[in-house]
Every structure is written in structure tokens, then in C-alpha cells.
Amino acid sequence: MTTRRTLVRSALASFAALGFVRNTRAAPGGGFELTLDDAEWRRRLTPEQYDVLRHEGTERAFTSPLLHEKRRGLFACAGCGRDLFSSETKFDSGTGWPSFWAPLDKAVGTEQDRSFGMVRTAVHCARCGGHLGHVFDDGPKPTGLRHCMNGVALTFKPTSA
Ligand SMILES: [Zn+2]
Numbered sequence: 001m002t003t004r005r006t007l008v009r010s011a012l013a014s015f016a017a018l019g020f021v022r023n024t025r026a027a028p029g030g031g032f033e034l035t036l037d038d039a040e041w042r043r044r045l046t047p048e049q050y051d052v053l054r055h056e057g058t059e060r061a062f063t064s065p066l067l068h069e070k071r072r073g074l075f076a077c078a079g080c081g082r083d084l085f086s087s088e089t090k091f092d093s094g095t096g097w098p099s100f101w102a103p104l105d106k107a108v109g110t111e112q113d114r115s116f117g118m119v120r121t122a123v124h125c126a127r128c129g130g131h132l133g134h135v136f137d138d139g140p141k142p143t144g145l146r147h148c149m150n151g152v153a154l155t156f157k158p159t160s161a
Contacts, residue, residue: 053079
């Protein structure tokens, strides 16, 4: 007999096999400088960006071209364009996701994320509320923080020489 729970689990597993795990929780709503309705976000973003930024999806590890981005510059929110991280704070965490030990001043917000049976701290863009990734306390000095970001949620703007 197939239970509903089994169906949900197999659906999630097949989705994960496609490379994305969609969180059931939506991005934090309301109170942001840039607020758009869902249809507008869908129009603006690629399906992958929409899934991560608006539905707290997670891109498959080691798939982001930004993982290997070593130039000087700024990483901005793919949803609204706000600058979020500097290349000065980027480091190779070995996790397969672009990682930073600090965000730019007031660029991101955090909230507790209890999905998937874990307690984590989710990170979102302070301007549009788009989900970016999570922050952990096993990062390098000087902050000891590891902002584990979905590369698809970011765009890179190299510093012109
Ligand atoms: Zn944003």
C-alpha cells in the first residue's frame, strides 16, 4: 500500500535527482524595499533563480560557475541587483557552493530555518528578501562565518581596472 508520505518522499527524491530540492517554505515576505508579486518574479527570473530566490531551493553542489570566479569585484543579488558580497571575503570552502566570510554592510538578513529536520540560519537579500543560502559558524578568520551561497542567486560584477 502506498501512503501519501511515501509519495511525497519519492516526489522529493526525484526532484532532488533533477538537481533541485524545493523547500516548501516561501522566502520571507513583506517589509522589503523591493516587493513584487509572484507572477512578476517568475517573469524576471530564470526557473533556477526563481526556485532558489523565491522558494528557498538549493542548487546542486559544484554547478555554479561563480565557484571558480577569482577576479576582484562584487557579487550582487540576482533578484534585485543589490551588491551583497565582495570578492575580498570569498574563500574556497570545498563544499561546492560559493562561500564568503562576511557580507557587505547591511546587505543581508537572516532567519532561523527548521526545514529538512535541521536547524540552520537562512540568509536573504535585505532589499528584496530573496533567499540566498545559509550561514554557518565554521568559516575562516576574521569572522569565523561561512556564508554558503547559491551561485544562481548571485551575479558577478568584476571591478574594472
Ligand atoms: Zn535582492
